[in-house]
Amino acid sequence: MRPIIIHFFVIVIIILFFMPIGVIPSASPETNVKKGQVVYTNSLNGNLDYCHCPASPNGGLVKRATAIQKLRNNNANLLLCSTGDFFTYSPDPILAKYIVKSLRHIDYDAICMGDQEMTVGTAAFNRYTPRLPFVCANLQMRHNGKWISPWKPYRVIRKGSITYGITGIIHPSVFKYYQSSIKKTIRTGSPAPSLEKVIDTLKAKNVDCIILLSHSGIEHDRKIAKNNPDISIIIGGHSQTLLDPPEKVGNTIIVQAGAGGAHIGVLDITLKNGTVSRHNNRFILPDDRQPYDDSQIRKLIRKYKKEVSGQYKGLRFD
Numbered sequence: 001m002r003p004i005i006i007h008f009f010v011i012v013i014i015i016l017f018f019m020p021i022g023v024i025p026s027a028s029p030e031t032n033v034k035k036g037q038v039v040y041t042n043s044l045n046g047n048l049d050y051c052h053c054p055a056s057p058n059g060g061l062v063k064r065a066t067a068i069q070k071l072r073n074n075n076a077n078l079l080l081c082s083t084g085d086f087f088t089y090s091p092d093p094i095l096a097k098y099i100v101k102s103l104r105h106i107d108y109d110a111i112c113m114g115d116q117e118m119t120v121g122t123a124a125f126n127r128y129t130p131r132l133p134f135v136c137a138n139l140q141m142r143h144n145g146k147w148i149s150p151w152k153p154y155r156v157i158r159k160g161s162i163t164y165g166i167t168g169i170i171h172p173s174v175f176k177y178y179q180s181s182i183k184k185t186i187r188t189g190s191p192a193p194s195l196e197k198v199i200d201t202l203k204a205k206n207v208d209c210i211i212l213l214s215h216s217g218i219e220h221d222r223k224i225a226k227n228n229p230d231i232s233i234i235i236g237g238h239s240q241t242l243l244d245p246p247e248k249v250g251n252t253i254i255v256q257a258g259a260g261g262a263h264i265g266v267l268d269i270t271l272k273n274g275t276v277s278r279h280n281n282r283f284i285l286p287d288d289r290q291p292y293d294d295s296q297i298r299k300l301i302r303k304y305k306k307e308v309s310g311q312y313k314g315l316r317f318d
Contacts, residue, residue, distance in 0.1 A: 034208060034271040036162040037078040039071055042237040044261030045116070046088035046095055048102060049301050050288045058262040059286025061102045062301060065294035067264055067286050068106055077160035080107070083168075083237030084114025084215045086261070091119045094311070098304040100128045102297045110135050110155050112168030112213035114237055115175055122185040126150060135213065136168040138194035142185040154198050156205055162271065164209050165202030169195055169224075171216035174238050191216070192227070199230050208271055211235065218243075218256065225249035232276050233267070246281050253279055262286075 047060040059067070071078055086103065087096050103111070110133050117125055122141040134151035141148060154167040172188040195212070202210050209232045214221050217239035225234055226249055234254045236243070242258030246267070253276060257265040263283045270278040 032273050033277075034161045036159060036164075036209070036269050036271065037071075037075050038081065038211070038233065038235075038267040038269065039068065039078050040081045040083070040235045040255060040257060040265040040267065041261060041263075042083040042085065042235070042257050043114075043240045043259055044086035044099070045259070046086070046092065046099065047261050048095065048099055048297075048304065050286070052288050056260070056262070057285055057287035058260050059288065059291075060261070061099065061106070062293050062297045063286035063288075063291060064261070064264060065102070065106045065297050066291040067284050069294070070291065071266065071284075077162075079157065079159050079164055079211075080109050081166070081211070081213055081235055082108055082111045083213045083235050083256075084112050084170075085116040085237060086114070087116045087119055089116055089119060091121070093120050093124055094304065094307055096120045096124070096128070098300050100131055101300055104131055105294075105296050105300075108133055109157055109159075110166045110168070110211075110213060112136055112170065112215050112237070113139070113151075114170070114215045115178065118175075118178070118182055118186060121182075134168075135166055136170060137198045138169050138189040138191050140187040140189070142187075147187060153194075154202060156202070156207060162209055163207045164211055165205060165207030166211045166213065167195070167198045167202070168213035169216065171214075171220050171238075173220075174215060174217070191220075191224070195224070195228060199228060203230060208274060209233065209269070209276070213237075217241075218247075218254070221254050221256075222247070222249055225252035225254055228252070232271075233269070235265075242283075244281070244283065246279070251275055255281060257283065 050060040050063050051058050129150045135155050137153040157164045169191045211233045212231050213235050215237040218241045221234050221236045229250050231252050236256035240259035241256045243256045247254040257263040266282050268280045269276050
């Protein structure tokens with residue numbers, strides 16, 4: 001048996017020696033396979049606490065925080081994103097303050113603001129900007145007589161084996177019904193050229209997966225996906241559409257988690273050679289019974305209620 005084995009290895013060595021370099025087998029394609037998890041939310045609409053709503057369950061931020069922490073316990077490399085409208089449509093600066101504190105506690109990786117974030121006024125919103133990881137490529141606000149963009153046009157975030165390039169846009173049409181006092185303090189550039197510029201930048205940085213946080217509505221998201229095939233995932237907002245299952249336009253996956261911040265979307269992806277080759281989407285729906293309250297946000301809710309009651313103390317309603 002030994003002469004046969006020696007003879008076999010001699011033949012293999014001779015073949016490899018005379019084989020052209022370009023013919024030597026490359027690494028298995030499986031080495032280019034990467035797996036990730038993207039968790040996303042939208043349209044909280046001010047639901048800090050849960051409600052006892054059997055017909056429309058909603059756990060609020062106090063339950064959402066616990067559900068997200070459970071996801072993180074199973075996967076420390078998940079990416080957490082929001083597409084805005086976490087404030088109420090009517091101005092409520094006290095509630096806004098506690099929502100920002102709660103979102104900081106939950107620790108989002110990237111957030112694109114929505115139109116409802118402007119209801120408290122750009123001056124107040126500007127104070128919140130350093131506290132949250134906002135990202136938007138086409139929005140400016142008026143501050144001290146100047147047009148500014150105090151947030152990043154994109155973020156590059158590494159989670160596990162995947163480098164994500166994340167940008168955001170807000171469509172000008174979302175401010176259509178707002179008062180002129182708000183409109184004159186904000187300026188939204190055309191999404192198309194802003195997006196094209198950022199995508200080129202992210203491609204030059206060799207990110208594995210480009211994600212767009214789009215506060216535009218589902219109809220605009222479909223058009224964006226059609227015109228920008230380099231975007232791997234669009235996380236939508238504004239239209240409060242529950243996309244179950246996700247839509248796919250070309251190679252772009254479009255997701256959105258419905259109304260009232262009730263659902264938490266969980267998108268598991270497999271990247272192969274820079275393209276999402278497989279994906280699986282599911283929703284978590286916290287309610288008034290489960291999971292348990294996040295203790296830190298429960299404390300914030302008590303402080304919020306105390307501050308509100310103190311504001312109206314001494315008033316009479318005859």
